[in-house]
Amino acid sequence: MTTRDAVRARGRRPGGEDTRSAILHAARKSFAAKGYDKTSLRGIAREAGVDPALVHHYFDGKAALFAETLDVPVNPAELIERIMAGDVDRLGWRIVETFLGVWEPPERRDALIALVRSSMTSEEAARMLREFLGREVFGRVAASTGVPDPQLRGALAASQMIGLVVARYVIKVPALADATREQLIERIGPVLQHHLVDSGLRPE
Amino acid sequence: MTTRDAVRARGRRPGGEDTRSAILHAARKSFAAKGYDKTSLRGIAREAGVDPALVHHYFDGKAALFAETLDVPVNPAELIERIMAGDVDRLGWRIVETFLGVWEPPERRDALIALVRSSMTSEEAARMLREFLGREVFGRVAASTGVPDPQLRGALAASQMIGLVVARYVIKVPALADATREQLIERIGPVLQHHLVDSGLRPE
Numbered sequence: 001m002t003t004r005d006a007v008r009a010r011g012r013r014p015g016g017e018d019t020r021s022a023i024l025h026a027a028r029k030s031f032a033a034k035g036y037d038k039t040s041l042r043g044i045a046r047e048a049g050v051d052p053a054l055v056h057h058y059f060d061g062k063a064a065l066f067a068e069t070l071d072v073p074v075n076p077a078e079l080i081e082r083i084m085a086g087d088v089d090r091l092g093w094r095i096v097e098t099f100l101g102v103w104e105p106p107e108r109r110d111a112l113i114a115l116v117r118s119s120m121t122s123e124e125a126a127r128m129l130r131e132f133l134g135r136e137v138f139g140r141v142a143a144s145t146g147v148p149d150p151q152l153r154g155a156l157a158a159s160q161m162i163g164l165v166v167a168r169y170v171i172k173v174p175a176l177a178d179a180t181r182e183q184l185i186e187r188i189g190p191v192l193q194h195h196l197v198d199s200g201l202r203p204e
Numbered sequence: 205m206t207t208r209d210a211v212r213a214r215g216r217r218p219g220g221e222d223t224r225s226a227i228l229h230a231a232r233k234s235f236a237a238k239g240y241d242k243t244s245l246r247g248i249a250r251e252a253g254v255d256p257a258l259v260h261h262y263f264d265g266k267a268a269l270f271a272e273t274l275d276v277p278v279n280p281a282e283l284i285e286r287i288m289a290g291d292v293d294r295l296g297w298r299i300v301e302t303f304l305g306v307w308e309p310p311e312r313r314d315a316l317i318a319l320v321r322s323s324m325t326s327e328e329a330a331r332m333l334r335e336f337l338g339r340e341v342f343g344r345v346a347a348s349t350g351v352p353d354p355q356l357r358g359a360l361a362a363s364q365m366i367g368l369v370v371a372r373y374v375i376k377v378p379a380l381a382d383a384t385r386e387q388l389i390e391r392i393g394p395v396l397q398h399h400l401v402d403s404g405l406r407p408e
Binding site: 121126161163183 | 320321323324325330333334337338342353355356358359360362363364365366367368370371372374375376377378379380383387391392394395398399
């Protein structure tokens with residue numbers, strides 16, 4: 001009998017790792033069933049049978065909890081805030097560098113590939129990713145830069161990064177699979193700069 | 205008994221639509237089993253039990269036959285040649301405009317989504333797409349522009365277009381799903397220009 005089984009067998013409210021697992025389990029169910037926007041931390045707590053304060057104790061907000069349900073143990077909202085806080089003239093390069101840094105370790109890369117893959121074949125997964133990107137990524141870009149069309153700009157930037165993931169890690173186009181991180185930052189940095197804040201590109 | 209069955213039952217070499225179907229069927233099998241590079245029109249003719257001249261009669265080369273096996277009735281090699289033949293200063297914009305023109309009709313869009321989807325979940329499909337892109341897309345870019353790293357440049361351009369397909373048609377990110385064709389040409393044109401020939405971007 002494992003420790004966890006023993007705790008359950010004695011009918012005690014699960015503590016520590018068990019509470020954390022129960023919250024993660026409830027969160028996975030809720031994100032899949034209701035999407036990202038309609039899932040609340042309070043609802044997850046209720047579903048998991050724990051006090052809402054415990055959700056906040058174990059997870060740093062909804063975005064971080066969502067990332068953990070996808071086995072990507074990174075707080076995307078925090079990453080994006082850190083990226084947006086720096087010099088706007090290097091924004092595009094900083095995004096590529098930061099995201100490659102997060103993605104390149106094989107275990108995270110596998111989780112990312114699984115996420116993109118499932119969003120291609122499941123409307124449920126596509127909806128979660130769509131709502132998450134809109135709220136936590138494009139919404140934050142909109143709040144940080146003063147440019148018009150922040151939702152379209154954020155979506156265009158995301159399209160380049162999604163395409164990079166697909167071409168480099170999934171289809172494994174040789175030139176991209178073999179490119180160094182530095183090459184990718186140099187080539188894709190100005191693209192994100194253009195998509196997000198219009199600089200980086202020569203006038204037509 | 206269908207006409208095709210009747211023809212087969214009488215042991216005649218199939219003619220017209222039947223020959224065409226037999227070639228397509230053999231081509232699908234060969235591309236899936238051997239990948240794009242190792243498939244030959246001669247091998248397909250042998251597999252279909254027809255004269256190699258008939259393959260050339262019905263299909264305008266390997267790239268066109270490949271596109272037909274994917275239910276995308278467009279000759280990609282011809283499209284790319286047409287695009288590369290124009291003014292190099294507008295290359296990026298021309299590519300986005302041409303490809304959106306090809307993809308936007310719903311029946312082609314569905315075939316394209318099916319292709320991207322299957323390349324995400326099947327190593328066989330990923331290999332076909334990878335080899336096809338390398339040979340018919342990046343190889344032709346390399347032959348037409350004098351810039352260094354044509355394989356990497358072609359792959360980067362493809363990554364932006366693949367990401368656009370995924371974000372606009374599959375994940376359906378609202379800002380991209382709702383964008384007009386003109387908006388996409390205006391925003392993504394300079395990105396392809398940068399990826400392929402380095403102009404379109406301001407120096408850092």
